[in-house]
Amino acid sequence: MTKYTIRMVAPDDLTACHTIEARCFSPAEAAWASSIETRIQTYPEGFLVAEYDGEVVGQINSGSTYKDDITDEEFKQLIGHDPDGQNIVIFSLSVLPQFQKQGLGDQLLGSFIKQARDMGKAKVMLLCKDKLVAYYTRHGFENEGTSASTHGGEQWVEMTLLL
Numbered sequence: 001m002t003k004y005t006i007r008m009v010a011p012d013d014l015t016a017c018h019t020i021e022a023r024c025f026s027p028a029e030a031a032w033a034s035s036i037e038t039r040i041q042t043y044p045e046g047f048l049v050a051e052y053d054g055e056v057v058g059q060i061n062s063g064s065t066y067k068d069d070i071t072d073e074e075f076k077q078l079i080g081h082d083p084d085g086q087n088i089v090i091f092s093l094s095v096l097p098q099f100q101k102q103g104l105g106d107q108l109l110g111s112f113i114k115q116a117r118d119m120g121k122a123k124v125m126l127l128c129k130d131k132l133v134a135y136y137t138r139h140g141f142e143n144e145g146t147s148a149s150t151h152g153g154e155q156w157v158e159m160t161l162l163l
């Protein structure tokens with residue numbers, strides 16, 4: 001059975017995390033390296049990576065806020081981030097294509113949800129494409145409907161999980 005390690009991100013993971021982002025999202029949707037660096041430096045408690053054989057192959061990162069409106073583009077660069085906020089917002093769950101469909105996304109998301117609960121957060125929030133609504137629903141998220149966000153020129157569904 002394949003063995004992965006899920007751990008908190010470290011500064012040295014920046015290049016690997018940016019590579020995963022670029023492989024998994026379109027150029028318009030993918031986070032800039034500078035945004036990922038900010039997330040690593042500012043909120044490592046909300047950033048987990050999956051490591052296989054010494055290589056980082058998956059990631060989940062986030063910001064925290066008191067606000068319920070998560071459509072603000074600047075928030076992805078952690079402008080407005082408040083580590084004490086009761087909401088934790090997932091920006092990116094992504095797994096290198098050759099490591100997908102092996103349960104790694106489930107492990108990252110499960111670990112993240114457990115950690116968010118341990119941190120005393122009230123709610124996990126995210127925006128996803130239509131095709132991933134069923135994936136997040138399986139993890140207990142509720143579909144809150146179409147978001148006002150037009151990030152990357154796309155339509156997004158808002159999903160929330162009460163902890």
Ligand SMILES: CC(C)(COP(=O)(O)OP(=O)(O)OC[C@H]1O[C@@H](n2cnc3c(N)ncnc32)[C@H](O)[C@@H]1OP(=O)(O)O)[C@@H](O)C(=O)NCCC(=O)NCCS
Nearest residue numbers: 024091092093094095099100101102103104105106128135
């Ligand atoms: C979404 C994403 C993170 C899921 O990661 P993943 O590691 O493939 O997720 P899992 O393996 O846990 O589950 C994916 C599917 O594989 C299936 N699966 C899990 N383990 C499996 C196994 N051992 N064998 C075959 N299938 C398996 C799951 O049932 C699930 O089925 P679904 O396609 O019907 O939902 C990944 O596809 C990705 O990076 N996508 C691009 C980026 C993206 O869109 N991210 C989400 C927006 S933030």
